[in-house]
Amino acid sequence: MASNGRVRLVDVAERAGVSMKTVSNVVNGYAHVQPETRARVQLAIDELGYRPNLTARRLATGKTGMIALAMPEIDHPYFGELARHVAEIASSRGYRVIIEQTLGDEAAERAVLRDREAGLVDGVIFQPVRIATLEIARLHRDLPLVLLGEVEAPVTTDHVMIDNVRAAADVTDHLLAGGRTRIGFLGMVEGDITMTNNRRLLGYQEALIRAGLPLDPRRMLTVGGFAPEDAAEAVRGALTDGPEFDALVCRDDRFAAGALAALREHGASVPDDVAVVGWDDSALAEWTWPALSSLAPDKHELARVAFDLLSERMNGVTGVGRHRIVPHSVHARASAPPA
Amino acid sequence: MASNGRVRLVDVAERAGVSMKTVSNVVNGYAHVQPETRARVQLAIDELGYRPNLTARRLATGKTGMIALAMPEIDHPYFGELARHVAEIASSRGYRVIIEQTLGDEAAERAVLRDREAGLVDGVIFQPVRIATLEIARLHRDLPLVLLGEVEAPVTTDHVMIDNVRAAADVTDHLLAGGRTRIGFLGMVEGDITMTNNRRLLGYQEALIRAGLPLDPRRMLTVGGFAPEDAAEAVRGALTDGPEFDALVCRDDRFAAGALAALREHGASVPDDVAVVGWDDSALAEWTWPALSSLAPDKHELARVAFDLLSERMNGVTGVGRHRIVPHSVHARASAPPA
DNA sequence: CCAGGAATGTACAGCGCTGTAACACTGTTG
DNA sequence: CAACAGTGTTACAGCGCTGTACATTCCTGG
Secondary structure, three states, X not given: OOOOOOXXXXXXXXXXXXOHHHHHHHHOOOOOOOHHXXXXXXXXXXXXXXXXXXXXXXXXXXXXXXXXXXXXXXXXXXXXXXXXXXXXXXXXXXXXXXXXXXXXXXXXXXXXXXXXXXXXXXXXXXXXXXXXXXXXXXXXXXXXXXXXXXXXXXXXOEEEEEOHHHHHHHHHHHHHHOOOOOEEEEEEEOOOOOOHHHXXXXXXXXXXXXXXXXXXXXXXXXXXXOOHHHHHHHHHHHHHHOOOOXXXXXXXXXXXXXXXXXXXHOOOOOOOOOEEEEEOOOOHHHHOOOOOEEEEEOHXXXXXXXXXXXXXXXXXXXXXXXXXXXXXXXXXXXOOOOO | OOOOOOOOHHHHHHHHOOOHHHXXXXXXXXXXXXXXXXXHHHHHHHHHOOOOOHHHHHHHHOOOOEEEEEEOOOOOHHHHHHHHHHHHHHHHOOOEEEEEEXXXXXXXXXXXXXXXXXXXXXXXXXXXXXXXXXXXXXXXXXXXXXXXXXXXXXXXXEXXXXXXXXXXXXXXXHHHXXXXXXXXXXXXXXXXXXXXXXHHHHHHHHHHHHOOOOOOHHHEEXXXXXXXXXXXXXXXXXXXXXXXXXXXXXXXXXXHHHHHHHHHHOOOOOOOOOEEEEEOOOOHHHHOOOOOEEEEEOHHHHHHHHHHHHHHHHOOOOOOOOEEEEOEEEEOOOOOXXX
């Protein structure tokens, strides 16, 4: 046995009276090993308490069995739930997940694509929020990569998302079906460079146009930052200066929570005076009062499809970037009940 | 260059006309390298786009530069926030974090201590919920380990927690100071084997006794499961059959959210009729209506202390298990305002 | 002026595993 | 019955890096 106390393959081999490779074959479940030999090796493994050194295996095979999941914040409800799904899928396929928090930092996002992952993981699932796809394509070399969320063309990398235009239209239709006619959109974020919001705004507008309703730019609220309080602030402003609205389509559940707070302060009743719909269908939607109706991306499917695409890349599939849309639905709760 | 396209140390060495080890020294920032040599090596590194293979480095050094964080669910608000703090601390010290979700599964918790981590990480920070400390001590070999949360004696492993008895007493005192006299406790969970709740119940009882108030066992509510809905169900039952109460100390914020829902259904006003205090001070406390007062463990400190203890163990410190208490406070919000 | 050390660099073994080539068998086939 | 395919096993190189031992040069102080 090695002096550091750990049992190595060679120790087992010696004890069982076979070669290292045979032990390796047993450990890896290789078929062509005599049952009798296998039993002898297994006995030695158990007796010595042998555990393979994964680092050594990785160096030998060139596979790490790990993927990185890079996202802005692990404690954001949506990302937390997504992380859980990804971890479960990956785990069921024998992979482990390293969480990489970029915290919305541009340098951290670049690092995800470069040195940080060198030889550490077999692939990366990455939700960028600061750097553009063009730069991703430029920085990205041969590491298998799947992007999450809306990305602008030209896209040379695999990515998975929901149909944001359609989803925003569905949410707006849900409100229209409930008899709302003066529907606002909360909100565009200053300095937000992702396409996500533009697509959602577009879907919202399309639904209004289809319904023959006017587009009032003053009902499309701009928010100063990403915190719920920023959203509340924007709603407060709109309630005093802006045009009337009887419903709000929100960019995410946290913005919706901020909107609920501002409406409450103002004495507006939800959903009677103003209906509110969130986005992400995170656990938080259950906890607000009233509970939030929310656009629900199929997170499980999102994680599964992303992992499958990545898996193919890790198995050597090459070729142009692939584009996958996963389903969504409107999860109706009290803040915007069904018609 | 290697046929697989990756640049290796030896390629850089060849190009710069020095030995592999000198390149290694430059890469690792070793002091005693001639500036001129260093520059030449650096040039070769840049020209070839060399990135060290971390797996190989790990095999050579025996250090992985990674720790595992094992917890029940990454999408639980408290654990999500804790994960974020741990990831930030670890990252600032040059470590990376692997998230291990046990999902409250006993086998998964055992696996954390055994083969799963073999040679993969340098240490583990682990919040057990299913397996007892005795078993942890039995399974745990030489892998550096720090436990989070309440653990029963005898403790042979380092662990970090808040003073749950004291914290529960502080929360109860907060309610007493607000003039509440019929304070309930929500809740003991059926089949919960962790000590956490017993400690909290104890602190709650101590505070009542010190205040000269009677202990009414019927005000100590038992909950059928860990979901907020289970807590709501328990509160509903108490509202119809049980003794009156004018305040509730809750096991965590999610239970408190469940309690708020049940109270609302019943027409009880919070905090006028019943004050509610949560536990964990998770982001969720901001989103409920009214916003939850909550016992706030110093999560940042918790993460820091846990990492420091682990760090010492990873650096070879041996000896008996150490016990660390981190501070907490009562974060007062609308559901139980200060006196 | 020389022993003793610090500064700078090299050669090579070895971390613990897996892939590959090769070998010794056994049975199968034209 | 030679040729061959398939099975079970071994020996050993090699994954890409770092640690160790050692060579060489350059200072320093007695």
